[in-house]
Amino acid sequence: MLRPFDYFHPNDMAETLTLLDQEDETSVLAGGTDLLVKMRRGSIRPPVVVDIKGLEECQGIRWEGDRLSLGSLTTFNDLLRSQEAHKHFPLLIDAARVMGCYEVRERATLGGNVVNASPGAESGSPLAVLEAQVVLKGRRGERQMSIGHFWQGVGKTDLAPGELLVRIVIPRLPEGSRSTYLRRSRVQGMDLASVNVAVVVINPRLPESREIRVALGAVAPTPIRAREVETLLRGQEITSSLLSQMRDKIQEGLAPRTTSLRATPGYKKEMVGVLTEMALEVLLKG
Amino acid sequence: MKHTINLRVNGEEVTTDVKSHRTLLEFLRDQLHLMGVKEGCGDGECGACTVLLNGEPVRSCLILAVEAQNSEILTIEGLAEGEKLHPLQRAFIDQGAVQCGFCTPGLIMGAKALLDRHSHPTEEQIREAIGGHLCRCTGYETILQAIRSVAKMRP
Numbered sequence: 001m002l003r004p005f006d007y008f009h010p011n012d013m014a015e016t017l018t019l020l021d022q023e024d025e026t027s028v029l030a031g032g033t034d035l036l037v038k039m040r041r042g043s044i045r046p047p048v049v050v051d052i053k054g055l056e057e058c059q060g061i062r063w064e065g066d067r068l069s070l071g072s073l074t075t076f077n078d079l080l081r082s083q084e085a086h087k088h089f090p091l092l093i094d095a096a097r098v099m100g101c102y103e104v105r106e107r108a109t110l111g112g113n114v115v116n117a118s119p120g121a122e123s124g125s126p127l128a129v130l131e132a133q134v135v136l137k138g139r140r141g142e143r144q145m146s147i148g149h150f151w152q153g154v155g156k157t158d159l160a161p162g163e164l165l166v167r168i169v170i171p172r173l174p175e176g177s178r179s180t181y182l183r184r185s186r187v188q189g190m191d192l193a194s195v196n197v198a199v200v201v202i203n204p205r206l207p208e209s210r211e212i213r214v215a216l217g218a219v220a221p222t223p224i225r226a227r228e229v230e231t232l233l234r235g236q237e238i239t240s241s242l243l244s245q246m247r248d249k250i251q252e253g254l255a256p257r258t259t260s261l262r263a264t265p266g267y268k269k270e271m272v273g274v275l276t277e278m279a280l281e282v283l284l285k286g
Numbered sequence: 287m288k289h290t291i292n293l294r295v296n297g298e299e300v301t302t303d304v305k306s307h308r309t310l311l312e313f314l315r316d317q318l319h320l321m322g323v324k325e326g327c328g329d330g331e332c333g334a335c336t337v338l339l340n341g342e343p344v345r346s347c348l349i350l351a352v353e354a355q356n357s358e359i360l361t362i363e364g365l366a367e368g369e370k371l372h373p374l375q376r377a378f379i380d381q382g383a384v385q386c387g388f389c390t391p392g393l394i395m396g397a398k399a400l401l402d403r404h405s406h407p408t409e410e411q412i413r414e415a416i417g418g419h420l421c422r423c424t425g426y427e428t429i430l431q432a433i434r435s436v437a438k439m440r441p
Contacts, residue, residue, distance in 0.1 A: 006287045007306035007352050029350075036309070036348045037329050049306070051353065077342075101418020103336055103343045103396065189417040190331065 002039050005047055011054040017139045019050050021162040028052055028164060030073055031107035033100070034116050057137075058111065058166055061085065067133075067169040072111025074168075076100070076122075079110065089130060089170060091198050094181035095122045101190040111165045114147065117157050118192075120218030124151075125198035126181050128223045129215035132170045138163040151222035177202045178283040182275045183217070186262055193218055194263035195256075195271050199279035207237050212280070216272050218263075219256045226250050229276070238284060247273030291355045295320070296364025304351040311335045313351035314361060322362035322391040326420070333419030336392035337361045343399040362391035365398070373439065374398055377432040385423030393419045397433045405440050412437075 010016045020026050027046035029035055030053065038044045052058055052073065059071040061082050068084055079085050079096040086093055099105055099113075099122040113123045114134065132147045139162060147168070150158050159165065173179070183196035196217035203210045212233040214226040229250045236242055250273045256265040263271070287306045294300070295318060304313055311328075314320045314337065326334035328347050335346040338360040365372040374394045377383070384390050393416060400407055400415035407415070412433050421429060 001312070002307040002309065004287070004305065004307045007289065007350065009352070009355075029353075032348050032350070032353070033330055033345070036350075040328060049350075051350075053353070100330075101333070102399075102415055103333065103345050103418050104330060106342050106344055107348065 002036070003042075003045055005049050007049050007051065009051040009054055013055060013057055013137065016050060016052060016055060016164065017137065017162065019048070020164060021139050023048050024161055026050055028115075030058075030109040030112045031075060033104050033108040034112055052164065058164075064169065066172045068172065069135075069167050069169045070110055071167055072109060072114070072165045074110045076105035076108055076110070076113075077102075080105070088172065089126070089179065091126045091129070091179035091181040091200070092123070095126045095183075095196075095198070098122065098183060098185075098193075104190075110168060114150070114168060115157060115159060115165050117151050117153070117155050117222065119154055119221055119223065120193045120196060121223065122183075122193060122196070124223035125196050125215040125217040126179075127168065127170070128225055129179070129198040129200050129213045130170045130173075132168050134165055135167040135169060136160075136163045137166045142166075144169075148222075148225065153221045173200065174202050176204065178204050180279050180282055182279050184263070184271055184275070192262065194260075195219060195268045195275070197272055197275040197279060199276060199283060201280070201283045204284055208235050210235060214250075214276055216250075216254075218260075219254050219268050219272055226272075226276075228252065238280060243277050243280070246276065250276060289352045289355075291352060293354050293356060294358045296359070296361060306350065306352055308351045309347055310337070310339075310349040310351050310354050310359075311346040313354075314346060314359070320361045320363050324388055324391060326388065326392075331418075331420070332389070333392045333396065333416075334389055336395045336419070338395055338399055341399065341402060343396045360395070360398075362394060365394070372398070373436045374401070374432070377436045378429070381428045381432040381435060383424060383428040383432040389419055389421040393421065393429060397436075400433070401437060401440075406437055407433075409434075 026048040029049050029051040058073040076096040076099045113121050127147050133144050134150045179200040181198045183193040185191040198215045200213040217223045251269040256268040288303050292301045314323045324334035326332035330345045330348045336343050337346045
């Protein structure tokens with residue numbers, strides 16, 4: 001059973017931000033698929049819960065100029081129903097498809113996934129590789145930052161007390177770009193990723209101007225970009241010796257935690273290279 | 287903190303007071319005595335508490351009762367028409383897809399939502415729809431057969 005708390009369901013932003021500003025331990029309720037689990041376990045005991053599902057500003061998927069703006073309340077099933085996501089960011093669809101199960105995807109939100117800041121979050125490496133920005137609102141105003149700066153550690157973000165994640169914006173990729181998300185899990189079906197990679201290829205058919213971006217999940221306290229691998233691959237013909245260098249390089253500096261129940265550090269370090277190679281094979285074909 | 291909520295449960299209007307910390311699962315079982323809604327893990331992992339909220343399957347253990355304000359809830363109790371079982375209920379019996387029965391209400395509600403979305407689901411869609419439901423007795427094969435048989439009966 002949950003401990004008693006006060007529940008509010010405001011319909012406007014000003015009221016929400018006032019509520020969030022009043023108490024330090026206020027929890028924001030969106031889909032509830034993580035929050036209620038934490039509350040039940042007693043790992044958080046908020047005296048006040050603010051349900052933000054009435055906030056229009058946190059809803060919907062739309063283009064704002066050259067950036068696709070996703071409300072923090074966008075559920076994973078909303079993503080799967082979005083033509084824009086399918087067309088422009090297929091890796092988000094790959095990730096949404098394997099997130100939880102149907103019932104969880106119906107409720108779980110992108111905003112919740114981002115704010116929870118789990119190292120292996122399904123949306124983590126895709127948003128990192130897409131260079132997404134988060135839009136945060138508080139009583140003192142609005143700010144934007146790159147998602148890479150937003151995540152600060154396991155379960156830690158730059159969200160200040162009283163602030164709310166309102167939207168996630170993703171810059172449009174150049175025409176013809178390709179992307180995918182691959183992961184390994186212990187079982188098919190409902191399981192968290194043991195390790196995951198997200199890869200974007202810009203100009204896939206023109207090796208000399210080709211840019212390859214790689215992000216990794218569940219191998220560090222936050223999803224991370226594999227910048228050195230990106231530099232290694234930039235503008236290069238992809239050969240088996242380059243891929244072999246890539247698999248070595250990608251492991252450098254990685255020290256996945258040893259306490260993971262899902263996979264050993266050795267497996268994860270090996271697998272990020274294998275998954276990246278698999279992704280490149282798919283994305284560079286034809 | 288108490289809230290007055292209005293919702294429809296199995297076709298009937300309900301207006302009642304709930305405490306903010308009560309889950310939809312607790313509300314359905316303890317206040318409305320709909321015991322077909324099962325609590326398995328309480329963490330959203332097992333699927334036993336699945337009900338339809340505005341036609342979509344959800345984990346009632348991960349939703350507060352107050353969140354169901356103005357919604358339409360369907361539980362296993364609302365599926366049969368009088369004495370006449372829903373085709374999925376009939377098929378689960380005919381195919382022997384029920385052993386201990388604890389997962390059955392959640393599975394049937396998940397399967398109903400699937401068949402509402404896709405009248406002739408692919409094998410992959412069926413498997414995906416029950417992917418979040420744990421059954422420790424049947425080995426799933428009879429459950430898959432039951433769902434397939436209902437889809438097959440459709441025009």
